[in-house]
Amino acid sequence: MADWFSHLHPAIQALIRVLLLVVPILALVPGLIWWERRLLSWMQDRIGPNRVATITWSKTSKFVPPFLRGKKTSIFGLLQPIADGVKLFFKEDITPSAVDKVIYFIAPGIALFPAFALGATLPWGPYPSLTPISNANVGVLYMLAISSLGVYGVVLAGYSGNNKYSLMGGLRASAQLISYELAMSMSLACIVLATGSLRMTDMVHEQEKPLWGLAPFLQNWYVFTPFGFVAMVVFLICMVAETNRAPFDLPEAENELIAGYHTEYSSMKFAVFFMGEYAAMFIFSGVLATVFLGGWNALPINWDWVAQHSTIPVFSGLADIMGKLNYWLAPLWFMGKITFMISVYIWLRATLPRLRYDQLMSLGWKSLLPLATVNFIVVGAWILVSRIVAENASNQMMGAIAGVGLWVVAGVFVYSIWRVLNKMSGEPVLESRSVTLVDPSKEGVAAS
Amino acid sequence: MQGVPLIAYLTLGLFLFSVGVVGVVIRRNPIVIFMCIELMLNAVNLTFLAFAKFLPTMTIPGKAPLADAAMSGQMMVIFVMAVAAAEVAVGLGIIMAIFRLRQDIDIDEMNLLRG
Amino acid sequence: MNLPEWLTPNLAIFATIGGVAALAALGVVVLNNAVRSALCLVVCFFMLAFLYFTLNAEMLGILQIVVYTGAIMVLFLFVIMLLNLGPMKSLIQQRDPKMIVGGAMGLALAGMIGAQVLAPLVGVQEPRAPEGFGSPQAVGYSLFSGYLYPFEIASILLMVGIVGSILLAKRRI
Structure with a gap:
């Protein structure tokens, strides 16, 4: 496969790589919207969209089997996103007269650009000629850089609307995105330190190594290491905040700010914002899967190692087949992880109430950032200990004890720092107010 | 990238720098003046990087070969960025403080230090 | 052609x-x-x-x-x-004679620097930097070995910047 591909002109190769990333995202966004609406309705114990894509069978036609005649078959409202899209297309595109025209028109485009550009260093399979678009040696940094551009679309949309609620939404968005960017960078820095490289593919290959350097049949996905787990939690929270999703949807809080920065947008311009948000969700989920969940590998098992070392022939044959499946169906496993992460997004939206603004700020600055920073120190300790263990590799038992001990030490360390910080930052105690009931029939009260 | 001479980068850097200087002189909005200063810093950064790429690596006698032109140009850019970040944080803080004091940020009206 | x-x-x-x-x-x-x-x-x-x-x-x-x-x-x-x-009136620029003066000054500056500095460098075509001089590894190695002191001073500067901006911007401390 790679042979004929490498003979193509480099520009065409690049174009194919870009299309292989962008087209699936564009095609899957409607499916994602459908999935969100269905899953959310299931979680909230309601039916959700089920009307579109209902087939009403003819009562008289001979081509319809008798048991179906006159019946209705509903396919879970699968075509609902298409109906929504058609609706958005044919809505009147209103441009309010007081908007800053130029910025008003370019803001949706600016919002869409980083969502797609984010994927440029994201590998979706073990095929170096097809993915990622650019295997740059600054992969993760590039991701952070582009995600920091996401704030412009929101801020400019909020500014250009010439509407105080939009402006509030834009201000909130810029403060929120800048704050959570820091913790996100810190959590990724931990992984960069553990990998020793900024390249995304290097991170995946690092995760294919033996678990904690001890168990060669398992893979060392970062989510299974103590620092990786903490980093993943921090990254997950920051990722939700960066994509402006519930419970961090303050910039577009419907019941506080009408709709925040896109109040003044209608029809297709609104759809573009919508699209950008969902594409960003998609790619951030992909980044999380790549960095923490072993990338394109289906299960954290080293099939090659099992195939070579298993003494039972059936096992080794099975492992061989599984290894081949793991290789050739890699995009499928990657998609599966993305779907899982997106379901987590929806789950969060269905579960958690929106944060208050000061809670948002104190979570970002006083909890996540220190936690990620402490985690950074833990990574250093982890690397040091694993080197010591590797030098005394003759004693496996010793190594295992050291590994478990480090888990405990790291956990206690992180927990104690967390507690101290929480105590320092302590929730402000709300002043208690007493309510006095006034009898309106008594005179003098109404007058004052 | 082959085929682009050093002079092209330097000309662009010079142009950006001059535009920045003109902006600082003629604009009255302190935020725009600030942006023009950033523009000048960036012009200098571009020049540093162009020299880092095109000048021959020169080893200072008695020093380790780390101190060659390619690296020192990039290091200067990093420090310029750090200084710019600190400067912007403090400068915008000053502008906010002045605005809070006077409800106006016209640079020609700021004469508190005149005595 | x-x-x-x-x-x-x-x-x-x-x-x-x-x-x-x-x-x-x-x-x-x-x-x-x-x-x-x-x-x-x-x-x-x-x-x-x-x-x-x-x-x-x-x-x-x-x-x-x-x-x-x-x-x-x-x-x-x-x-x-x-x-x-x-609505801020002062953010809107008014016409001013100093614009012309400023533009002329900028042109003069560009011309002066261009004539003095750029002229001897016209012929430089060939990049001479080593391969991979801009990679994260090279930059990081240089930053944490030869340029460690400036790096630490820059970090102190940023710290001062943070404290200063908080002092300036906060109404009540």
Whole structure:
């Protein structure tokens, strides 16, 4: 496969790589919207969209089997996103007269650009000629850089609307995105330190190594290491905040700010914002899967190692087949992880109430950032200990004890720092107010 | 990238720098003046990087070969960025403080230090 | 049609990126609306990041996007929007004779520097930096070995910057 591909002109190769990333995202966004609406309705114990894509069978036609005649078959409202899209297309595109025209028109485009550009260093399979678009040696940094551009679309949309609620939404968005960017960078820095490289593919290959350097049949996905787990939690929270999703949807809080920065947008311009948000969700989920969940590998098992070392022939044959499946169906496993992460997004939206603004700020600055920073120190300790263990590799038992001990030490360390910080930052105690009931029939009260 | 001479980068850097200087002189909005200063810093950064790429690596006698032109140009850019970040944080803080004091940020009206 | 030898495709790419950067820089100074000026500056910095990529300084190109477009310019926009809540007369520039003087001065400056500094460097064509000089490894190694003291001083400077800006911006401490 790679042979004929490498003979193509480099520009065409690049174009194919870009299309292989962008087209699936564009095609899957409607499916994602459908999935969100269905899953959310299931979680909230309601039916959700089920009307579109209902087939009403003819009562008289001979081509319809008798048991179906006159019946209705509903396919879970699968075509609902298409109906929504058609609706958005044919809505009147209103441009309010007081908007800053130029910025008003370019803001949706600016919002869409980083969502797609984010994927440029994201590998979706073990095929170096097809993915990622650019295997740059600054992969993760590039991701952070582009995600920091996401704030412009929101801020400019909020500014250009010439509407105080939009402006509030834009201000909130810029403060929120800048704050959570820091913790996100810190959590990724931990992984960069553990990998020793900024390249995304290097991170995946690092995760294919033996678990904690001890168990060669398992893979060392970062989510299974103590620092990786903490980093993943921090990254997950920051990722939700960066994509402006519930419970961090303050910039577009419907019941506080009408709709925040896109109040003044209608029809297709609104759809573009919508699209950008969902594409960003998609790619951030992909980044999380790549960095923490072993990338394109289906299960954290080293099939090659099992195939070579298993003494039972059936096992080794099975492992061989599984290894081949793991290789050739890699995009499928990657998609599966993305779907899982997106379901987590929806789950969060269905579960958690929106944060208050000061809670948002104190979570970002006083909890996540220190936690990620402490985690950074833990990574250093982890690397040091694993080197010591590797030098005394003759004693496996010793190594295992050291590994478990480090888990405990790291956990206690992180927990104690967390507690101290929480105590320092302590929730402000709300002043208690007493309510006095006034009898309106008594005179003098109404007058004052 | 082959085929682009050093002079092209330097000309662009010079142009950006001059535009920045003109902006600082003629604009009255302190935020725009600030942006023009950033523009000048960036012009200098571009020049540093162009020299880092095109000048021959020169080893200072008695020093380790780390101190060659390619690296020192990039290091200067990093420090310029750090200084710019600190400067912007403090400068915008000053502008906010002045605005809070006077409800106006016209640079020609700021004469508190005149005595 | 014979193109002159110095006109390479790469030069055309450079001219496109550099031209956009130059136009955006002009926009910063010319446009009256501070938000549009800031937007032009964002475009300019973004294009400069691409120019850094063409100079093989990948690490610094990314840093340029992270630091300038991602942080500094967002801060600018934030402050502009924060101050712009009411209609501000002073943000609108008035015609002024000093514009012409300033423009002439800029031209004179450009001409002077150009004549004095650029002239001897016209012939330099060949990049001489070693391969991979802009990779994260090379930059990091250099930063943490030969330039450790300046690096630490820069970190102290940033710390002072943080404290100073909080002191300035906070109403009550």
